[in-house]
Amino acid sequence: MTRRLKRLAAGRTVLTVLTAFGMLAGTALTGAAPAGAVEAVTEIAPGVTYEQFDITATRGVTHAHVLRVDLRNPQVHLDLLYPGVVADRAPVSRLAQSVRAVAGVNGDFFNINEVQHPGVEATGAAVGPLIAHGRPLKAAVPNGQRFGPALPPGTNTREVFGVGVDRRARLDRLSLVGSVLTPEGRLPLGGLNQYALPENSVGAFTPKWGSVSRVRATCGTDTVRAAPCSTDTYEVTVRRGRVVSASNTPGSGPIAAGTTVLVGREAGAQQLRKLSTGERVTVRQRLWAARSRIPYRFALGGYPVLRGGQPSAGLDSTTSAVRTAVGIAGNGRRLVLLALDGAPAYRSGLSIAEVAAQMRALGSVDAFSLDGGGSSTLVAREPGASAVSVRNHPSDGAERPVPTGIGVFSAP
Template sequence: MLAAPAGAALAGAAPAGAARQVTPIAPGVVYERFDIPAARGTARAHLLGVDLREPRVRLDLLYPGAVAARAPLSRQAAARGAVAGVNGDFFNIGEAQHPGVEATGASVGPAVARGRALKGAVPDGQRFGPALPPGTGTRAVFGVGVDRRARLGALRLSGSVRTPEGRLPLRGLNQYALPVGSVGAFTAAWGSASRVRATCGTDTDRAAPCSADTFEVTVRRGRVASTARTPGTGPIARGTTVLVGREKGARLLRRFFVGEPVAVRHRLVPASSRVPYRFALGGCPVLDDGRPLPGLDDRVSAVRTAVGVADGGRRLLLLALDGAPAYRSGLTVAEVASLMRDLGARDAFGLDGGGSSTLVAREPGAAAVSVRNHPSGGAERPVPNGIGVFSAR
C-alpha cells in the first residue's frame, strides 16, 4: 500500500498531503504533478484529469497509421492535433526466441479507432508485459463508448471467411500472433511488417518455435488473387485482405484456388455491454468497482502508466509516473491500484510502463504537446498506440 494517507481524495486531485502543481490544458482537461511516498521511495506522478461532460472534449486512439508500427507519443499526438495523452498497450517489442523473425511492434490487445476495429487480441500466452491478474485476459480493454462514457470491458473477435464450399471461422485480425490451428486476416491497417511472426509460438508459450505448416491467401475485390506457402511482407492495398493460416488453418486455406469468390467479415463485439466502443485499447485491469483485483503484484516497483474511470464513466484520470533517476523506483501494480482509488477512480486499467511511460500535454499557449514526465530511458520510446485527448476550441 502507499505510504501516503489513503481515503477520499477530491476528484482529480493529488492524495492528501501531496503538494500539487495544477495547470489547465483545455476546457475540461487539467494537468497535475505531485510526489507520492511509496514503499521503495518517492514516486512522482503526472496526472491528466479529463471531464467528458465537457462537450468539447473527446478521447480517441493515437497510433502511427498502422498497427505494426511505432512512433514517439508526442509525434502521434502532434499528427492528430491532440492536446494531451498517455502511452497505451503493451506490445511485441522483441523476438530473441525466434532468430530471423522481425518484431512487429504491434500491440497485444484489441484496438478501436474512430469506431473502426483495427485489431483483435493475441492469445493470452503470447502476451508481452507483467502477469495478468487471475480471471483476466488479453481481450480486456479500456475505452469510450458512442454514449461518451468511459468503461472497462472486453472485446472478442467475431468473424468468418465464406466461400461457395462453406464458412471458416476467423480467429485473428491484424495480430502479431494467431491461435494454433487458426486462420487470421490482415488488412491495409496492419502496415508493411512481415506476417511470419503471426505463426510463431503457441497459445500458451510465446517462445515456442514458429510453425512449419503455414499458408497465405490474398483476397482482392472479393476473389482469391494469389496464394503462397509462407506468410509474406510489405503493405497491403486497400480493398485487399490477406488470410494467413497455421496448422489446420493452413490446410483449410490450401483448398482455395485463384479466382474463387471469398467474403471476409469481422467485427469486435463487447463482452458485457451493448454500447459499441468508439475508441478502445488493451491493457490490464487493476481496479474493479473500487476494489483492487486479487493477485496484483505488490513486490516489483517500476515506472508505470494507468487510466482510471470515475463518476460513472464521465471523468478520467490518466496517470504516468516519472522515470527520472530520483523517482525511478516507481510503484508496484498494487500501489497503482490503490493510488487510482485514492484519486477517486472506481475502475482502473494498467498500461505499458517502464521506458514506454509517457505523458504529453500542451503548455499554455503552445501549438503542440510536450513531454511532461521524464521517460526512464532518457528519451521517448516509440510505442504502437496511446490515449489521445482532443479539445474542440
C-alpha cells in the same frame, strides 16, 4: 540529479499512499489527493487539467504526472493515438501532435522484440484489441503470446479500456467475431491484424496492418510465446472478394486497398489450401463487447487493477516499476490519466497494488494498467503553446516509440 529535479524534489509535499493489499481492500479513501500534495493544477484546455506530485511508496519516493479529463464538457473527447497502421511505432509526442491532440499517454504492451525467434521480424504491434474512430483495427493475441508482466488472475488479453459511442468510459472485454465465407463453406476467423494467431486458425490482415512481415503471426503457441514457428502455413490474398494469389509462406509489404490477406497455420493452413485463384471469398469481422454491448468509439488493451473501488484479485505488491494507468470516475464521465516519472531520482516507481491504491486515492472507481517502464510517457500542451511537450522523464532517457496511446482532444 539535474537542477530541475533537485528543485522539484526539494519543494514537494509527499503524498503517502496505501501499500498493503489488505489495507487497500478495507480502507475507504476520500477520492482526491490530500490538500497541499499537488504542486499546481494547470488547465491544458477546457475540461483538461495537468498536475504533478510526489508519492511515498514501498521502495521510496516516486513522482506522478496526472491528467484529469472531464467528458461532460462537449468540447472534450478521447481517441486512439497510433501511427496509422497497427505494425508500427512512434513517440507519444509525435503521435499526439500529428492529430492535434492536446495531451496523451502511452498505451498497450506490444511485441517489442523477437529474441526467441532469430530471423523473425518484431512487429511492434500491440497485444490487445484496438478500436479507433469507431472502427476495429485488431483483435487480441492468445494469452500465452502476450508481452509484458504476468496478468492478474481472472484477466486475459481481451481486456480493454475505452470510450463508447455514448461518450462514457468503461472497462470491458472485446472478442473477435468473424468468418471467412468460401465455396467450401464457412471458416471461423481466428485473428485480425495480430502479431500472433491462435493455433490451427485463419487470420485476416488488412491494409491497416502495415508493411511488416506476417511470419510472426505463425510463431509460438497459444500458451508458449517462445515455441518455434509453425512449419505448416499458407497465405491467400483476396482482392475485391476473389482469390488472386497464394503462397506457402506469409509475406510482407503494404496491403493494397480493397485487399485482405488470409494467413493460416496448421488446420487453418490446410483449409486455405482448398481455395483456388478466382474463387469468391468474403471476410467478415467485428469486435464484440462482452459486458456493455455498447459499441466503442475507441478502445485499447491492458488489464484492470481496480473495479468498483476494489483492487483486482492477486495484484503484485512486490515488483515496483515506472507505470502508466488510466482511471474512471463519475459514471464514466471523468478520467484520470497517470504516468510516473522515470528520472533516476524517482525510478523506484510503484507496484501494481500501489497503482490500484493511488488511482483510487485520485478518485477512480475503475482503473486500468497500461504499458510501463521505458514506455511510460505523458504529454500535454503548455498554456499558449501549439504543440505538446513531454511532461515526465522517460526512463530510457528519451521517448520510446510505441504503437498506441490515449489521445485527449479539445474542439476549438
